[in-house]
Amino acid sequence: MTKRMIQGQDTASAGDNQMRPLSVVRTGERVRFVRVNAGRGLNGRLAAMGFVPNAGITVVSNNHPGPFVIIVKEAKMMLGRGVAHKIMVK
Amino acid sequence: MKQITVALAGNPNSGKSSLFNTLTGARQHVANYPGVTVERKEGCCRHKDYEIRVVDLPGTYSLTAYSAEELIARHFILEEEPDVVVDVVDASNIERNLYLGVQLIEMNAPLVFAFNMSDLAKRRGLEFDLEQLSRLLEARIVPTVGNKGQGRAALLDAVIAAAEQGRSKRIHTVRYGSEIEEELAKIEKAVVEREQQLVDKYGPRWSAIKLIEQDEEILGQVQHQEVREIVSNSIGHLRSIFRDEPEIIMADRRYGFISGACLETIKSSVELRHDISDTIDAIVTSRILGLPIFLGLMYVTFFMTFTVGKYPMHGLEMLFNSLALMISRHWPADSVLWLRSLLVDGVIGGVGGVLVFLPNILLLFLAIALLEDSGYMARAAFVMDRIMHRIGLHGKSFIPMLIGFGCSVPAIMATRILENRRDRLTTILVIPLMSCGARLTVYALFIPAFFPPRWQGPVLWIIYIVGIVLGIVCARLLRMTLLQGETMPFVMELPPYRMPTGKAVFVHTWQRGWMYLRKAGTIILGASIILWAAANFPRPDHEVSANLSEQAARQQVLQYSLVGRIGQAIEPAIRPLGFDWKIGTALIGSIPAKELFVSQMGIIYAVGAEDRKASSLPDRLRADYTPLVGFCVMLFVLISAPCVATAAMTRQETGAWRWAAFQFVGLTGLAYVITFLVYQTGRALLG
Numbered sequence: 001m002t003k004r005m006i007q008g009q010d011t012a013s014a015g016d017n018q019m020r021p022l023s024v025v026r027t028g029e030r031v032r033f034v035r036v037n038a039g040r041g042l043n044g045r046l047a048a049m050g051f052v053p054n055a056g057i058t059v060v061s062n063n064h065p066g067p068f069v070i071i072v073k074e075a076k077m078m079l080g081r082g083v084a085h086k087i088m089v090k
Numbered sequence: 091m092k093q094i095t096v097a098l099a100g101n102p103n104s105g106k107s108s109l110f111n112t113l114t115g116a117r118q119h120v121a122n123y124p125g126v127t128v129e130r131k132e133g134c135c136r137h138k139d140y141e142i143r144v145v146d147l148p149g150t151y152s153l154t155a156y157s158a159e160e161l162i163a164r165h166f167i168l169e170e171e172p173d174v175v176v177d178v179v180d181a182s183n184i185e186r187n188l189y190l191g192v193q194l195i196e197m198n199a200p201l202v203f204a205f206n207m208s209d210l211a212k213r214r215g216l217e218f219d220l221e222q223l224s225r226l227l228e229a230r231i232v233p234t235v236g237n238k239g240q241g242r243a244a245l246l247d248a249v250i251a252a253a254e255q256g257r258s259k260r261i262h263t264v265r266y267g268s269e270i271e272e273e274l275a276k277i278e279k280a281v282v283e284r285e286q287q288l289v290d291k292y293g294p295r296w297s298a299i300k301l302i303e304q305d306e307e308i309l310g311q312v313q314h315q316e317v318r319e320i321v322s323n324s325i326g327h328l329r330s331i332f333r334d335e336p337e338i339i340m341a342d343r344r345y346g347f348i349s350g351a352c353l354e355t356i357k358s359s360v361e362l363r364h365d366i367s368d369t370i371d372a373i374v375t376s377r378i379l380g381l382p383i384f385l386g387l388m389y390v391t392f393f394m395t396f397t398v399g400k401y402p403m404h405g406l407e408m409l410f411n412s413l414a415l416m417i418s419r420h421w422p423a424d425s426v427l428w429l430r431s432l433l434v435d436g437v438i439g440g441v442g443g444v445l446v447f448l449p450n451i452l453l454l455f456l457a458i459a460l461l462e463d464s465g466y467m468a469r470a471a472f473v474m475d476r477i478m479h480r481i482g483l484h485g486k487s488f489i490p491m492l493i494g495f496g497c498s499v500p501a502i503m504a505t506r507i508l509e510n511r512r513d514r515l516t517t518i519l520v521i522p523l524m525s526c527g528a529r530l531t532v533y534a535l536f537i538p539a540f541f542p543p544r545w546q547g548p549v550l551w552i553i554y555i556v557g558i559v560l561g562i563v564c565a566r567l568l569r570m571t572l573l574q575g576e577t578m579p580f581v582m583e584l585p586p587y588r589m590p591t592g593k594a595v596f597v598h599t600w601q602r603g604w605m606y607l608r609k610a611g612t613i614i615l616g617a618s619i620i621l622w623a624a625a626n627f628p629r630p631d632h633e634v635s636a637n638l639s640e641q642a643a644r645q646q647v648l649q650y651s652l653v654g655r656i657g658q659a660i661e662p663a664i665r666p667l668g669f670d671w672k673i674g675t676a677l678i679g680s681i682p683a684k685e686l687f688v689s690q691m692g693i694i695y696a697v698g699a700e701d702r703k704a705s706s707l708p709d710r711l712r713a714d715y716t717p718l719v720g721f722c723v724m725l726f727v728l729i730s731a732p733c734v735a736t737a738a739m740t741r742q743e744t745g746a747w748r749w750a751a752f753q754f755v756g757l758t759g760l761a762y763v764i765t766f767l768v769y770q771t772g773r774a775l776l777g
Binding site: 035040041043044046047049050052055060061066067072074075077078079080082083 | 152184185334335338345367371372472580584585586
């Protein structure tokens, strides 16, 4: 775990309006999409699938090493951890 | 009879294929879009006074320029101008599915919506005010249940009505907010003034929208630098206002449009329940149970394939044998004997050898179709992803590899589910190492010949494992050297678990089985005839073979022929592997199809077809070779060059001969090296 991520976790408990990577959101939590730290390709793909600013994301399962499963726009999806780490939410 | 063309668009997992099958029934035709390897599926049907040509476009979430599938769908709609576009929407998951619909609306395509899986939607408690929604989207909406065939007539009625109505100007369209609309107006003006070709092809507004989204394809068609600058300035301006790419903001606005329309027209009376599905998922993808469950299901699959398939397989074998016998017996003596030989040995021997495996292969595809249609495959892709990722492949790669255990031809076709070209190439190149059904015939001959019953199962297991391990190693190497690059980020939709319907499963199974049959009917038939010629000509003089028995005469013919001569010529090259000219000849002879190896060995040892399964051929093999050599032969067959049909399919899917050649030569070279090592080491150890 990088230092940034650990710091992210601390601030997450302090105030829910801080931006954090999707990968640290706990099972059952609901967050809102902010942005993706990735190239235009992944960005565009995700946008078409519903990852637009303020879209609601529900984390169904985040139990490493199990899969990272979320619901966005009522569709259930599975993301690689790398992808989840690039998605910023609040 | 009036004719119209209808294009089917929709998300993956929306049930589009089932709907396509419902509309067109058996009247389908699969081809390739020119220049690309994406499949083009067309079919036709008749309704009322119309002959309707239905084209199934690739499933996409959007119509950007990011992937070949999206470009194809887009081009078809814009350039071939179908009379109607049917957007197949998963009614239980409307918002995301309508994103594509909105893009179609913006293209001003004449639209009809098929709200598919409406039974599921109803069960989830979703109620639609279709009239209102239809008014807002300015398109007819028909509820359908694709895999049960419901709604077909109503859909076709709507299609015909839409075709007769033609295109009309839209009232409701997505508004992107004042800032973006201002920039769009600027760009539209510039396009109308300077880029007539864009106006003609796409219309000013759509062109402007794509340019602001930085769509690579449209950007590439802009001819004037001033227009490019205007676009660039607009984008920069919007970026500074929104602190995000305009493309993303526009996606957001589209979803806003959809939300607005849905809020008014869709009521949900039951909370969206994912509970049971989640529980199953938790078990099926858990660290402890996930892999064992997967392996267990794979074991059941193969077990069913090979044991249940044994009976129809024997049936087919008997059928072909009696066919061959019938021809031999009823053939007028001494007339055109070569034709008889061509039919019996070449055609029936070659093609029959392939067709005999059809039951096994159909069963394998049936099992896979069941796993796919039930929704399990997506979860299995996750379970496999961790392993696949270490090799440098995508989790989804394992599905085509699995199919490869039946036959490489449909397996290579199945690699289409991989979006990244490098992932796809790597998978295609190593699929032949997943030992296919044809190679099994060789093992089925050699293993009982050389190993006692207690060892037979384990040896077969070892062969398969060697293939898999080599596949993994080669994939890794390829990814580290020639085909470097990031694997596609793992983003996969998890479809809800469904009870697979008999009809859908049957169609999926049949489609792949048909591919196998086509391979047999065309390439193998052609190759068998060529091989037959090469194995029968040039011929020795009549006097020499006149006094020999039929079997001995055939053996001599083979030795004298082209194939025999090549086999003998390469003997020095293959002796370090423990092989002799007989094995060499059979190897050459099995290039068209691996199944031919066994029949070639039979001819070489002058054993008749009837005796082959009984003790004589195995006995002869045992007399001539050691178990080590037997093992090495199987090893070589496992690894070396894939059959002609596989090479042809590789060429088709990669679009270039060099990959097929690389696969062929590379695998053969690898086979040589490994067999050499195993043989020499074995000899050193065993003395």
